[in-house]
Amino acid sequence: MKILLLLVITLTFPAFAQDSIVLGVHSKTAPLEWRNNGVDQGFNIELMDRIGQLTNKRILVRRKSFQQLVQDVYNPNSDIDVIVVVSPVNMDRKLAQSDPIYATHAKAYTLQGKGLINSWADLIGKRVAIKKGAFVDVFLSDHLQNFDRVDVDLYETGFQLLIKNQVDVVIAESFVARRLLPLYPSVRSSSDALIYGAFNFVANESKTELMYQINEALRQLKLSGEYDRLVNKWFGTGREKVDLTSSEKRMFALAILVAIISAIGMIFTGLISASLRRHTKALDAELIQRRRIEAEISELSKQFQSVLDGIPNGVTIVNQDLQHLWSNDNNIHLLDSAAFYYIDNHAFVLKTAVLEVLSSQTPLIAEMRYQQQFWQLQIHPIAEKQVVILLEETTEQHRLRQANEEVSRLASLGELSAGIAHEINNPTGLIVHAVSLFTAALKDLTPAARHYQQQNPFWLIAGLTPDVAIEELQYSCGSIEEGAKRISRIVNDLKRYAMPHIADQYARVCLNDVVQVAQRLTANQTKVHQISMRLCQPSPIIKGDAQQLHQVLINLIQNACHACTEQHGEIIIETRIAGNTAILSIIDNGCGMSSATLKRITEPFFTTRRNEGGSGLGLSVCSKIIKEHQGEMQMQSSLGKGTQISLIFALEQHT
Template sequence: MKILLFVLLLLSFPLMAKDTIVFGVHSTTAPLEWRDNGVDQGFHVELIGQIGLLLDKDIVVRRKTFQKLLTDIHQPDTDIDVIAVVSPTNVRRRLTQSDPIYATHAKAYTLQGKDFIDDWSDLAGKRVAVKNEAFVDVFLAGQPQDFTQVTVDLYETGFQMLISGEVDVVLAENFVARRLQPKYPSVRSASDALIFGAFTFVSNPKNAEQLRQINDALRQLKISGEYDRLVNKWFGMGREKVDITSTQQKMLLLSIVISIISAIGMLYTFSVSRNLKYRSEALVLELQQRKEAENKISLLSQQFQAVLDGIPHGMTIYDNNMQCLWSNDNNELLTNSQFKSLDGAEFTLSERVLAVIKNQKSMIADMGYLAQYWQVQIHPIADNQAVVILEENTEQQHLRRANDEASRLASLGELSAGIAHEINNPTGIIIHSIALFAEAMKDLQPAAEYYQQQNPFWLIAGLESKAAVAEMVHSTEVIEESAKRISRIVNDLKRYALPHLSSHHQATNLNEVVNVALRLTSNQLKRFQVELSLAEPSPIINGDAQQLHQVMINLIQNACNAIESGSGIITISTYSDKKAAYISISDNGSGMDSATLKRITEPFFTTRRSHGGSGLGLSVCSRILKEHHGEMKISSTLNQGSQFVLMFSLINEELKLATSIERSNSAESNQ
């Protein structure tokens, strides 16, 4: 009986240990350890609190500096029982550690504009700030270094030294750096993860038994799902839970009970039989749990495979021997000789994949195949493995080019409007001045004739006075007419460059639309014979003159591009019937085949891509005609020419009369 009491006393000894765990906290790093309105919170603080509940112990949070915590935890008489620190995944600290709590990593940080750090070799010759006794410092201990290590007390001190130019690079843990970067916007992340580590609970070796209890509680929290709840709360992610250890703990407890009963020699047979019964039930339960877990894992695997197979982009996984481990695509395009970079460089799949696996750095490249565009992404996913993702982005490339072309055209329109304004001012001065010269020549002509009679040998610019005066009168008329022609072209250009308002439709003279377009394209048309036939009176429609100018200019330019200089004839006419008004433009150029004719109004389709064509001209014309409730009929014969007929609804008589009056008033005001 005394022996039994002694054994029970030994079993209850852990329950008589101190009922408080002092948890040392050194930072304000959200979401790990931080304080809000004086309340200690964070993942580590809440996790140790849950462990305290399982162990029936109070948790006291005590904040000290990082260096003070490290010093105290090494002292046997310390007032700190346990702290949470990061350890490199391949290096263990001298202190007693728990199971890993949460994974993290460290990478390089530099000032904005500095070079990226691709690997350790890029740190050679640089001054690198490392926090004293942090997991980066532990990882680097005893390893050869090609850089100068500058020890700092805090990562924030390293950031401050980086800004002041005292160091070139800071190696910092991810969670701390993310908190500091908003305070130091000139500091940026300059590398992928260089060191991987994990948070663990650490205590002095004298508290090994207490840390074992903490570790058991930590495992129980992971099994119960409470750990996943905390991870989801503070980090937004969790892990799958498969309970395969509870049976082992029960077995261990039963084994202890059996050992105690065996030691005291009491009820041996009964204890053994009960133990066998419990064990059989536990094994049955374990088998059932394992089958359920296997079924869940199998279902999850099938779902994951279905998701991968349903991804619209090609995905392939290779190892370092270029063996295809998995794919949802046939991969023929990746090895096609026509599959090249946009700059024409050859693409060798094996070289790119092996480089990504070796450097552990992703690669993204835009590629071309015939008339298509593709994007290739290669990412390292595991030891000696990489995933290749192939995505077609032909439409995005076309839209990007169209946007660039539209930006250039918009800039050109703004520039044209500005130039037109600048030209209009001196043109007005010329017109005003030449009118004065013309009036003056009328008054000077009698004086010149009189002086000629008095001095028969008098010459003006080497000419007889009568011939010289006639030449000057003719020159003033030519100058005035030329200046007015410049003014008309400038006004047409200004109207063409005005901002477009889709709802600004009004009575529009089709003959005037044609004349404006001819003036704006006169430089291109001078190489061809233009036959013009305009209906009188001019057809009037309800529309936007600026947009119709754009349509006509585009059609005239297309006609010029379709025929050879010196031998081409372009015919333009306007006419109407009782229901509609028409503009016809035809040429005797190269014409189009039936395949081209079917696609002529498609966006981005062009037969002049090599000459800078964007394939948007006729598409925009078609859109403008739809906004005007009009139609465009196209007929073409290869090597004979093409004809474009634009059909519009006629305006009603009242609006036509109002337009006529408005034009008359405008003409009188101009006079």
């Protein structure tokens, strides 16, 4: 298939009829050429008739098969001298050919619902029907394509194979395809023009003179405007004419249509222009809308980026090669620090963690440490080779958790202390009762022992003389009684620590009276120190339990005495009013406390005087009592400079 023939017209100049031109016709495509009631007609027929008139030659029409016509045009002795074929644009022929008669093109056709063909590349691997000898065939002879070619004798044969699913695509000339599409409704045009071509008169090289005459006549028709009239008559404004072979009446109707085609063209052009203007306005409005939306999206993107950058936590997206695809750069440096490790002290390697998350596609959530800080690390897979890394500091949460555990532990300790106190109280009471009996008995036995010693001078009690033995027994009873009372005091402190407060039993308490009572009860301990009393007048009044407040102040005074030396010890006790609060302060110039000790001073059983008999419950009980009174205990201390403890209460009123 070297040549696509939409119309084949042959001009013959036989030796016996030099003034005649025979037209051989192969195509049946309207409006180029066809036969109606035995009469050959169409654009090519009428054009050739006018060329015959200008060259003073009679036009004869002869129809042959496509293959026969191709053979005749190459045979200088055949009765076929000239044919009309389609030539691909920019492709020379070895035969003599005329100026272009009419432009055409070829494109792809597929079944309805199949994908569009946008270029030759879309045909790769498909079965494509090509008409043998057509101008598509000629074009492909110099343009190799990667598809499976199926040669057919007619375009209609290709359409039939397409319906039977024996080919995927048919490349056909547009005039032929338009005639065939109404006959095959399941076929559709699926591409723009793939090949452009033009109709030309083609003759054997021996007919060069004849081709010269045809060209001259064709140019004359174009210059006179008659060629344009024929084009408008048969093609209109670029649209293919309907097939007029059905009846003479339709032929007449089309002739009328050709007559008014110019007016219709102007109307059509005006409508198209108006439509284009409306479409242009719509496109402009759409463009404005798109620009506005793009600006909003850009602004939203900036806001989103600003939010991400403002997040205090670190957010980073990395791939499996640890390339940072995006990051807000907050604390990301920790990931590469050797001081950043798991809370169980295992080393952290970022690449190992990322690869594990990517391989398992399971998030990693771990508690981390960095110097004195605590962090939560999260690594989540978000793509096949990407993860998002989240870093959040949890130092405060960790400390709160520790504090909560400490509170729970202390609560459990309080409950345990209450039970221990109950168990210890019973044997302690028995000891105190028995010691009292032993002391009384020793007083009664002393005269009898002296009388018996006079009768038996060598009598010994536990290896001691009776006087020494009785004195030792009296001393031991005193020691036992003092130890039992000390045990009782510790037990009472434990019970007080574990005992819930009863706020509704509080009464009005004069703070100055509390100070004076405590000072009298501790006079024996404070007599070796310089005591200063700075009491506010009138005395502040608070709501509370006087006995509990006495206990607190006595404990604080005793602690101050323990912290001061006997020679230079100075203790100041003062009361004052500040706004709506009453403040009771105890200030000493003793040894003071370190910051570590100050943090733990109110913990139960914590004491710096363990070797001196301290139980570590005094300040714990004091702190509990102050909290029950809705008060606050503030402590300031420095090693070697002394300590100040201030008790702050809500002021009830002045006296």
